[in-house]
Amino acid sequence: MNSSCNQPVALPSNRRGASPFSIMATLLVLGGIGAASYYVWAARSNDEGKTNAILHEVQRDDFTLSVTERGEIESAGVVEVKSEVKTNNTPGLAILRIVPEGTHVEEGDFLIELDSSALEEERTTRQITANTNLAVVVEAKNLYETAVIAKREYIEGTFVQEKQTIESEMFVAEENLNRAKEYFEYSKKLAAKGYVNDLQLEADKFAVEKSQKELEAANTKLRVLENFTKEKMVKQLESDIIIAKTKWESDQKSHELERGKLEDVEDQIRKCTILAPHQGVVTYAHSRDHRGNNEFVVEEGAVIRERQTIIKLPDASSMRVELTINESLIQYVKPGMPAKIFPVGLGDQVFKGQVEKVNRYAEPSGWRKANVKEYKAYVTIEEPDAKLRSGMTTSVTINCLEEPDAIQAPVQSVYAHGEDFFCFVREAGRWNAKKVEVGPTNDKFFVIRGGLNENDAVAMNPKRMVSEVNLPPLPQQKAADGQQPIAEGLQLPEKVAEHSEATQSSAGG
Structure with a gap:
């Protein structure tokens, strides 16, 4: 039995190789596998190579909008x-x-x-001028006082004296008149008896008339003195008083002015x-x-x-960071927002801070940055360390907005079409343009408020896919403007910026 088992088995002449049936079956199997592989390869090549798309799967994640800038530490109480x-x-x-x-x-x-050498020379000149003006003031004061005395002297002295002299003259004139009249009367009686001739009588009559004239002259002189001379002299003396007083006051002002200039120079020397x-x-x-x-x-x-x-x-107990923020990011930064401060040269040490103030107007720029607008902002360091020094360079990260578990899409995948935004989603081997509502952005991702679902595959290069999607027609005036992906020039539309600003305000409050 063993011998028979070890003997070679005799085969018919047609079994020396593979049978035609088995060979055909093998070829069919191999051909099927190859065809299937080619189909998969061709389908994948047709799906990816033809569209030339870079896909991104939309996911939910915590969204953070932060602004990082370099600044310089300074004392807030400098x-x-x-x-x-x-x-x-x-x-x-x-x-x-x-x-x-x-x-x-x-x-x-x-x-x-x-x-202060020049000021000291000026002080000497001012001192000389002030002393000269003081002498003028003293002289003007004396003239004023003299004018006042002159008025009193006339009213109470000279006028009374002149009046008394005239009244004395009037008294003498009246006495002479009375005597002349009595003598004339007596002469008339004597002339009647023949003792006095006409010539003598005529002389006595002339004496009466002369005395009468002298009395009238004295009365006129008194009337002129009281009614005219006194009033004229009083007005003249009062005018002299006013002029003297005005000059005195003017000289006083000049002296005070020079004295003030002297004191100002002395104050400047002290300063x-x-x-x-x-x-x-x-x-x-x-x-x-x-x-x-x-x-x-x-x-x-x-x-x-x-x-x-x-x-x-600088006051080391109160420190802050002064930094400049580009105009494209300034809309997100508001007072009260938290910040982290990373001073250069202190290793990994981090300080907490808070936005204190954001300037409303852009800083002046030179010709090199004529088209770049930057705004000053100030971040207060909450717990300053003794290691912090004024002038130290630091990096500041301001936490502007946080939104947990938000659907996010890369900014490159958002396509602006007129006033609307679209994402091109790959579904069942076709591209669909889905209108999306965008929220805030951090330059990497947009928060998607609506229009996309989690795990949607969106095109990262939507501009190349425009011919494969159906977009709504644009108005005639809009069509000339063209469309472009958001990533090519990240400028938020007004409604998105307003929504982002409102979100930041609520977060800061």
């Missing part, structure tokens, strides 16, 4: 020390002495001494020595031009103009 010395049409005053930068000073400590108004660490207020080069360096010999800041005294 005290600026300025020159209060008037330059009077001169370039300014030179610094003679200045306390070294970095010195800790207390209130009242010496800071700066400015050159040439500047003391610390507050405790702090001395920081020189160098100024730089728009290129960042030093335009002015605080040092001994430097010329300081009026109201120019020379030294800053």
Whole structure:
């Protein structure tokens, strides 16, 4: 049995190779597998290669909108020390002495001494002028007082004396008249008896008339004195008083003006020595031009103009960050928003902060950035550390908006068509243009309020798919404007920006 088992089995001549049936079956199987593989490859190639699409699967995730900018740390309670010395049409005053930068000073400590030599020369000139004006004032005062006395002298003295003299003359004239009349009467009696001739009688009559004239002249003189001379002299003397008083007051004003100028110069000389108004660490207020080069360096010999800041005294207990934000992001930043501060040179140390203020107007820019608008913002550091210094560079991340579990789509996948937005979704081997309602964006993703579902596959390059989708026709005036994906120039439409701003306001509140 064993021998028979070890013997080779004799086969018919037609079984020496594979049968035609088995070969055909094998070929059919292999052909089917190849055809299936080709079909899958061809279908996939037709689905992807023909559309040339880059797909992204829409997912839900926590959406965060943050703005990160670089800024410079400064003291929120910084005290600026300025020159209060008037330059009077001169370039300014030179610094003679200045306390070294970095010195800790207390209130009242010496800071700066400015050159006051020109002011001291002016003080001497002003002093001479003031003394001269004072002498003029004294003279004018004496003239005024003399005029007052002259009026009293006339009314109470000269006038009374002249009146008394005239009245005395009137008394003598009346007495002479009475005597002349009596003598004339007596002469007439004697003439009747023949003792007095006509010539003598005529002389006695003339004496009466003369005495009468003298009395009338005295009365007229008294009347002129009382009614005219007195009034004229009083008015003249009163005019002299007014003129003397006016001149005295004018000279007083001139003297006060010169005295004020002298005191102002003395005050300016005192202000040439500047003391610390507050405790702090001395920081020189160098100024730089728009290129960042030093335009002015605080040092001994430097010329300081009026109201120019020379030294800053920062308060280390109150620190903040000054930063500039591009106009495309400023709409998201509001006062009260939380921020994280990463100072350069302190490793991974992070400080908490809060947006204090955002300027309403853009900062001035040079010709290099004529089309770039930036706005100043200030972020308060909540718990400043002693390691923080004014002028230190830092990075600030402002948390503008958070929206948990939000459907998000890349900004590249959102296509603007007129005033609407679409995403091109791949469904069952075809492209469908779905109108979407977009929310805020962080430059990477849009929050999708409606129009997309989770796990939808959207095209990342929708511009190439426009010919494969059906988009609603645009009005004639809109069609000329053309359409483009949002990612090619991220500018939010007004309704999206308003919605984003409202969301941020509610988050900040």
